[in-house]
Amino acid sequence: MAAIEQKSSFAIPKLAQDLIAGTIGGWAQVVVGHPFDTLKVRMQTQPSPPIYKNAMDCFNQLVKSEGPKGLYRGVASPLAGIGLCNAVVFMSNGEFRRILQNGSNRELSLAEIGIAGAFAGSVMSFFNCPIELLKVKLQTQDPKGVIGANGKLEPPYKGVLECGVRTVRAHGIQGIYRGLGITLLRDFPSYGLYFVTYEGLKRTFQSMKKNPEEQLSTFDLLMAGGLAGFGAWIPAYPQDVIKSRMQNDPRLKSSLAALRTLIREAGARSLLSGVGPTMARAFPANAATFFAYEMAMDVMNKL
Template identity: 40%
Template sequence: MEQISIVHHKLIAYLHWRQRHRHSEFLRYPVSSSQQPLVCFTFGLVSVIFRNNPPHITTLCLDFEPPSFQSILPFLLHPILFHSTYNSASFLHSGLLTKVLVQLHSFFSSIYLGTSEITMGDVAKDLTAGTIGGVAQLIVGHPFDTIKVKLQSQPIPLPGQLPRYSGAIDAVKQTVAAEGPRGLYKGMGAPLATVAAFNAILFTVRGQMETLLRSHPGATLTVNQQVICGAGAGIAVSFLACPTELIKCRLQAQSALAGTGTATVAVKYGGPMDVARQVLRSEGGIRGLFKGLVPTMAREVPGNAAMFGVYEALKRLLAGGTDTSELDRGSLLLAGGLAGAAYWLAVYPTDVVKSVIQIDDYKNPKFSGSIDAFRRISASEGFRGLYKGFGPAMARSVPANAACFLAYEMTRSALG
């Protein structure tokens, strides 16, 4: 990917230009050595997809002027990213990718360093607690997620033929027999690499919205307001969840589709970075990584609204009031587990649509879009087709989200 070297040079030139012309702004927010890994996370994650990341990419000019949240949206939503005829090589040679990386870097810097509405301490605590909660969720829940995706992605059997997997237990047995226990953790690298950023966005945006909705500092929000906060966080995390889950779903579905003769498995992936490289090279560049963004957002917005709303409602019910600070671990586990179940109950069909869209063949697609996928699944498989893998999803959601919320609450409490 020689184009990336050009992007690196453009990025370095841009940073040097900004340092010469806006030096005073570079010094407004000094970054300590303990903050550098987080501030540099986006560059490290994005650039390592393409090639071995030169060290200077994660050490240059860390003192960006934090922009507003709105400043990143024009780049994330730029029509070029989603235009089907745009050439990926031209995109890489243009300055747009550099701008996207710079804006992402600045955005994460502003999240970590704080704004006038939220102190740096609050953001750092949410980041730390959210990251630990996300790791706990991933370790507990990923095997269930693997089975869910395999059930969702298995092809419809021909008349007289049996499906590849008769159910969740059969999928587990076949996976372990063919790949060993490690097969249940296939595709875990991509979400593990981004869990810090995902949870940083989820909990920080939720915290920002809580601040905006409070009538005065320290005011307790209603459950309905918590629903709104969850929905807002869902919008933000969709942009990270989409490419991450595309990589995960491709790896998880690969073994499920092997030997079926479908075009989808004509390309074999060696791992998360190999998926990203092949998508960028042959599926429309950056736009290819955001395949399935619409159903991802249709899942994340109502799903997180339901999850955070139910979580807060259950905590207050168990506490007998709005003060939930004294709840024991068992109560937090119960509230977190049921909140995770509420997430999937609200949005599961959209997750099925997202999965089939993201593993669909780029050159010979089965579906023209999300609506077409929904209609065709409903027509060919009925109501049950929209709930393929629902059992493993629910079996995963309860313990995984219980672990996530408990780890988050315990860490947040320990940090003060």
């Protein structure tokens, strides 16, 4: 959105603006996107032979057995964590952009925006990995129990806090960072293309305005944010499947072992397992993320 001149002596620092707006955007993303994410993770981690025919069958079985609230299983972790992660990625992205600007106010090229986004994604991975691990464990656990580190059945987790405590007790602090390597390999290219797609579309929509000073409409922002969600998954989806498998099964010692097991049991096509609900989620969740971010920034710029 067009920059708004500060009219008040009170000005929120840019870093704090990115932090606050990113948090609000993250909350909007969770509220809109978590049901789709639950379906995605269940499709990604189901055993072989599969228990779900497709995403719709997964939806029907989950709602039938647990009701609509089943779609929000494990939501406490991302609601608390995705707000933080989104704050980190938007704050890091803003800071890396300012580093590339080197004290000037020049408009960055899309390549530079991609570089800033990719490095912001790598920073975010260190926060995102444990949050997603707990989310995956809670989303996929069977009401009868969960598989422990020794391969035996243990009681199901009662909530995100107990899940975290039991994971650390069983595996140490490194236990909640299972899958960090593959998370980095996912988030570095993903966030680079994420911000390139968003900023590129905003510039395209702006160039189509008859009046260059005219602000982007709500529709423009929602379209740019939603399509950026698609862009983020293009270079990242197979890594996400491998990460979910590895984080869900403590017997898999590495992402490479998870990949080999996945291909051996379900074939190479399984690397796209759950892509349907992921893409169905991508547009509304990321449209909500960027729109909430922009609105929050707009409010703070008017203070």
